[in-house]
Amino acid sequence: MKSLLLSAYSWADERLGLEELVEFARHKTVPVHSQAFWYYWGGLSLFFFLIQFATGVLLLLYYRPGPDAYDSVRQITFDTNFGWLVRSVHSWAANLMIVAIFVHMFSVFFMKAYRKPREFGWWSGVALLGLAMVFGFSGYLLPMDDLAYFATKVGMEISNLLPVLGPKLADLVRGGPDVSEYTVHRFFALHVVVLPAVFLPVLGFHLWLVQRHGNALPPSEETRPAALRKNETFFPDFMVKDFAMWLVAFNILSVLAFMFPWDLGPQADPLKPAPLGIHPEWYFMSQFQVLKIFGDWFPGTLGEVLGMAVFTAGGILWFLIPLYDNTQEAGRRARRATWFGLFTLMALIVTTIWGYLAL
């Protein structure tokens, strides 16, 4: 039996060059230091994405976009064996995936892992976060309950801030002046075909870069002499711990999905008033609140335009950080980048909490 497996392996190896991969994995190492905990968060993001992929395919077995959307989600939740659980896992993992990506991004930022030669890793990573948020926004509408309906309605109004082109674009995206079954169909196509088709190659690129450049060292480790730095092998040492983290994540996800099954509100009805305290998902809360603050300071469209401008400018600065904090020395510029990161993190947290308190 064993010799049969071996000869099958060498048959495949001759044709595919598997031995090169094994050799690569054997030599790949991961740094060990006090901040190594943060190395797991990219893998955790990937784990939640895989969960999303699997549960998304399962939901596709019964979900029907269009006028039937609400009814099909009601059937999944109440009439299908464990449908409530599959849906709950999909919703919870979506949120946990965004959490994991945020933690991953900020840890990369503060470890300054975006510096040369890892600029493209940073850019593709920020792109993946953006795509994940569009995944979240488009997926939120699909059940077509009242919260989904009004959240999407409000979210789409933001495009009105772009003069002339904005409203036209929004009409095209919605398939009409209002959120309707056409919108569900469009968001569905976006959510299950377009976004995965874009996300997967970017993810592949991102992972390939990680293999190419390896894990980045935080500045505190970089300054230590190479002889004092510690490493462990990727396979099996790091991978075992990586999988242990996945197992922890899986357990947390299971408990959340079981104990707090995702709700389905009443069917969307444009004639009913918006439910009290309606608000976007937490990862849009900060933008929501910034728009509100600026709206209070500068009544009318001016406030909203300024709010959007501040957020967009911040986002662009964030995206371009590898270009203006690119030196290895721990100079003034590097310190400024750290302050910028701390400010961004605090601003996001404060405006998010503020947003929830102001509901």
Place this chain on the structure above:
Amino acid sequence: MSKPTDNNTMSAGGVTRQTFLRAAVGGAGVVYAAGLAYPVYRYVASPVEKAAKESAVTEVTLKDAQKLAPGSALMFKFGSRPSMLIHHDDGTWTALTAVCTHLGCTVHYQEDKKRIHCACHGGVYDPKTGANVSGPPPKPLKRYEVKVTDAGVIISRSQDRA
């Protein structure tokens, strides 16, 4: 990680720590896999279970079907199964499954030829008994009991085949 010297430490039962750990980890893995596979299986199999429940019906009432003209047939669903009610010229009734025993196509009652025909591969059945007369079908069509009342026709699973 235990030291290599600990690996062969015998416990009272004669099981090494390594064997025990392996079994424990393997067992936990099996429990996990089962805990994951069971809901997924039940979820995917939902419509199968539903259809099985549906076809567990023993009786169907076709309202106003007693008005069906002699020499014609009517299609209906017995549970989830396509079925056929025939009112013969001599006033008798037959009800049978309309699923060809060859490869599962829905069969058709040809009023002019007084036969049940399957368009897929040309199977022919006797409309009164359901017997396979010619073509590839290996078995007859199953018959139901028919009871004609003033309000409709009651079809039930025939006792001998139930």
